[in-house]
Every structure is written in structure tokens, then in C-alpha cells.
Amino acid sequence: MNSRRVVITGLGALSGLGNDVNSNWENAKNGKSAAAAISYFDASKFKTHFAAELKGFEPSSRLDRNDIKRSDLYTQYALYTASEAMEDAGLQVSELDSPFDAGVIWGSSQGGMLTFENEVKGYLENDSTPRFNPFFIPKFLGNMASGMISIKFGMMGVNFSPVSACATSNSALMEAFNYIRWGKAKVILTGGSDAPITEASIGGFGALKALSNRNEDPQSASRPFDIQRDGFVMGEGAAALILEEYEHAKKRGAKIYAEVVGAAMTSDAYHMTATHPEGLGASKCMELALKEAGLTIQDVDYLNAHATSTPLGDVSETKAISKLINGADNKLHISATKSMTGHLLGAAGAIEAIFSIKAINEGVIPPTINTEELDPNIPSDIEIVYKESLEKKVKVALSNTFGFGGHNASVVFKEFI
Structure with a gap:
């Protein structure tokens, strides 16, 4: 087993809760909901009329005009948060021993969905010669955010984009963790972005009956674990993390937020869109991530649940957690921050x-x-943090993401000592 330690030295975030890490965190701590009526298009023809859109997003505050012109929104979100994370880390690739020491592993569930929609609509509406924007193909490609980040910052090392639906950015985190442990990189900018508040996405997820239809009160629509939950709230945005080899971070005097100590992926091998009803794949995924970290569920102080507010998913995840607890004493507290941000798909993790x-x-x-009222199918040994933040010493945190296709991905973070 490689002994290289992997630490986090920079963060960037963008969601309906805020346009930087601090505003996202403060609003999450205070239990704010980002959900509101959709403003990007007329949603009245769909069953769901609301989502968790960004508010006051100005890409020009961090991106130049050319980057904006040639990028889909999902790539703009990626570049924006990558810029915040690089600034936060105090990192300049030009100061590294080699630009090949720095890489990018960035994910997106949908890629340039808005670009694809707009270009195809334009083609169908044109009665004469069909015309496409010359940036059509590069703008909608799912790997383009990763490529554009590497170009912007001169990162010439590993560069690729895993896709595992809503587990995507946890998959990216795991890959970044491993590449650094293997000695194939010293710094990796990782994370995920999605811009799925589009007509096709709202219509498509609505047809799957995956979205909440609580149009009369959007802010209360995302209600994980509640008996009356009826689906998730679509969100959008991005988040970026700088993962760094510990000795490299120490040498340059970087501040360290936490350490990545374990990660795992499994598959349910069960259904295209539904999680395994007993959470077998999810339970094994958490078990393997914790085993790699040299920990058990009894060591975990906080678990950020995938919990999207869907009838099946919330129960199967809590069953998976209960399976690990297995009647033992534990100090685990769970919360579902999607109740505030909405579901950012590939950026959720x-x-x-x-x-x-x-x-x-x-x-x-x-x-x-x-x-408001806990689903009676939620196991009784699950301790959920409701309504208000809980002050508690957190040494170990576990974060879950699960995606269509049966993808499970869990990452373990530990207090840096």
C-alpha cells in the first residue's frame, strides 16, 4: 500500500446557496433553501415549475470574455469554482517543479446539455440552410470542462472526466486521491459541475417521476426522509477541490483543510434508475471506503447522505447505513444538504x-x-440532524453519492493532524 498522504488545500463552490464557499457554507449552516420558481424558461408546461437556480452569478468576475463565449454553462461553472479553489490554495502551476506534476480530474453528469438543446432547436427551426455554431461540439462535450481547466491554469498532467451519473464527482475525487497516492501527480484539481436546469432536463426527469411537484411551496419541496417526500429538486452549480500530496503541500507552506483517507466505488447491478431496496451495493461501498481508511462506521462522526428526497432512495441508503451499524453503539449523525442546495447531479458529491x-x-x-414526519421505514438507529445545525466535534466525515445505473461512490475525510 502506498504511504503517500493526500490532503485538501483549496476549495471552490457555486450553487443556489451562494457563489463562493463561504456563502454556501453559511447558508447551509443556517438551513436556507435555494429552491424557487424557474426563471430560465417558461416551466408552466411541465409538472415541476421550480428548481434551485444560481442567483446573481456573474461569470465575468472570474472568466474572460473568450472563455465565456466558447463555453457551455457547465464549463463556466467549472472554471469559476476552479479559479476560487486555486486562489484559495495559493497555488501557481508555474511555481511547481514541472507542469506535468499537476492534473485535472473533473466530472459532469450531463455535460453541455443547454448547448445541445439550443443548437438542435436552431437546426429544426431553420427552414433554409442548417447552421451550427462552430463551438457546438467542443461546448457540449462532457470532458471539455476538464480540458478548459487544464488550459486555463497550465496543468499538463493527468486530465480526464469520469462519468457515473450523480456519483460522478465522488468518482472524480477517488481517482484524484488514487493518482496522487500512486505517485502519478502531486496536485490534482478535481470536482464536478452541471447546468441541468433546462427544458430537456426538467422534462426528462419529470417524465421519470423523479422530481418533486410541490409547486405551491418550492422551498419545502426537498424533504429527505419525510413520509411525504415526492422527489428531488433540481439544482445546478459546481464545486472544486485541490488535492495535494502532503509532503508537497507542507514544503510550500499550504494551509490544509482535511485529509482524504479512503474511497470506494461499487455497483448495485440491480436497476437502471432505482437503488437496491436493501442498499447492498451502498453498504459495501461505505464498508470498503472505511476499511481503506482503517476505520469502521463507529469512528464516523458525520455522514453527508446522498438522500435526494425520493421515496425509494432515502430508505435504501439508511438501510445500508444501519447494516453497517449492526446494532453497535455509534456516534454517527447524518444530514442531507440536498434539502437546501437541491440535487446538483454530477456536482453533488x-x-x-x-x-x-x-x-x-x-x-x-x-x-x-x-x-416534518419521519418515514417509518427509516431504521430506528439512524440519527438525523433536523432543521438546525448541530455543534459537534467532527474528526471523521463520510460522504455518499449514488447514481442512475447503480453507481455507488463514498469518500472518507479526516481531520488533519
Whole structure:
């Protein structure tokens, strides 16, 4: 087993809760909901009329005009948060021994969905010669955010984009963790971004009956674990993390937020869109991540649950957690921050990793909001943080993400000592 330690030295975040890490964290701690009526298009023709859109997002504050012109929104979100994370880490690639020591592993569930929609609509509406934007193909490609980040910062090492639906950015985190442990990189900028508040996404997820239809009260729509939950709230945004080999970070005097100590992926091998009803794949995923960290569930202080507020998913995840607890005494507290941010799809794992890390740094567990009556199918040994943040010393945090196709990905963060 390679002994290289992997630490986190920079963070960037963008969601309906805020346009930087601090505003996201403060609003999450205070139990704010980002959900509101959709403003990007007329959603009245769909069953769901709301989402967790960004508010006051100005890409020009961090991106130049050319980057904006040639990028889909999901890439703009990626570049924006990558810029914040690099600034936060005090990192300049030009100061490294080699630009090949720095890489990018960045994920997106949908890639340039908005670009694809707009270009195909334009083609269908054109009665004469069909015309496509010359940036059409590069703008919608799912790997382009990763490529554009590497270009912007001169990172010439490993560069690719894993895709595992809503588990994508945890998959990216795991890959970054491993590449550094293997000695194939000293610094990797990782995370995920998605811009899925589009007509096709809202219509498609609505057809799957995956979205909440609580149009009369959007802010209470995402209600993980609640008996009356009826689906998730679509969110958008991005989150970026700088993972760094510990000796390299120490040598340059970097501040260290936390350490990545374990990660794992499994598959349910069960259904295209539904999680395994007993959470078998999810339970094994958490078990393997903790085993790699040299820990058990009894060592975990905080678990940021995938918990999207869907009828099946929330129960199967809590069953998976209960299976690990197995009747033993534990100190585990759980919360579902999607109740506030909405579901950022491929970016969910990255922003929830940041919430997990901030919980370690500040000794505060953000709440699960909107849960009024607990689903009786939730196991009784699950301790959920409701409505208000909980002050608690957090040494170890576990973050879960699960995706369509049966993908499971869990990452373990530990207080840096």
C-alpha cells in the first residue's frame, strides 16, 4: 500500500446557496433553501415549475470574455469554482517543479446539455440552410470542462472526466486521491459541475417521476426522509477541490483543510434508475471506503447522505447505513444538504465533500430541512440532524453519492493532524 498522504488545500463552490464557499457554507449552516420558481424558461408546461437556480452569478468576475463565449454553462461553472479553489490554495502551476506534476480530474453528469438543446432547436427551426455554431461540439462535450481547466491554469498532467451519473464527482475525487497516492501527480484539481436546469432536463426527469411537484411551496419541496417526500429538486452549480500530496503541500507552506483517507466505488447491478431496496451495493461501498481508511462506521462522526428526497432512495441508503451499524453503539449523525442546495447531479458529491470538510473544520453539522414526519421505514438507529445545525466535534466525515445505473461512490475525510 502506498504511504503517500493526500490532503485538501483549496476549495471552490457555486450553487443556489451562494457563489463562493463561504456563502454556501453559511447558508447551509443556517438551513436556507435555494429552491424557487424557474426563471430560465417558461416551466408552466411541465409538472415541476421550480428548481434551485444560481442567483446573481456573474461569470465575468472570474472568466474572460473568450472563455465565456466558447463555453457551455457547465464549463463556466467549472472554471469559476476552479479559479476560487486555486486562489484559495495559493497555488501557481508555474511555481511547481514541472507542469506535468499537476492534473485535472473533473466530472459532469450531463455535460453541455443547454448547448445541445439550443443548437438542435436552431437546426429544426431553420427552414433554409442548417447552421451550427462552430463551438457546438467542443461546448457540449462532457470532458471539455476538464480540458478548459487544464488550459486555463497550465496543468499538463493527468486530465480526464469520469462519468457515473450523480456519483460522478465522488468518482472524480477517488481517482484524484488514487493518482496522487500512486505517485502519478502531486496536485490534482478535481470536482464536478452541471447546468441541468433546462427544458430537456426538467422534462426528462419529470417524465421519470423523479422530481418533486410541490409547486405551491418550492422551498419545502426537498424533504429527505419525510413520509411525504415526492422527489428531488433540481439544482445546478459546481464545486472544486485541490488535492495535494502532503509532503508537497507542507514544503510550500499550504494551509490544509482535511485529509482524504479512503474511497470506494461499487455497483448495485440491480436497476437502471432505482437503488437496491436493501442498499447492498451502498453498504459495501461505505464498508470498503472505511476499511481503506482503517476505520469502521463507529469512528464516523458525520455522514453527508446522498438522500435526494425520493421515496425509494432515502430508505435504501439508511438501510445500508444501519447494516453497517449492526446494532453497535455509534456516534454517527447524518444530514442531507440536498434539502437546501437541491440535487446538483454530477456536482453533488463535490459540494457535499466541501460541506463535510467544513463540518470537520468548524465542528458544525449542517441540518436536514423540511423533514416534518419521519418515514417509518427509516431504521430506528439512524440519527438525523433536523432543521438546525448541530455543534459537534467532527474528526471523521463520510460522504455518499449514488447514481442512475447503480453507481455507488463514498469518500472518507479526516481531520488533519
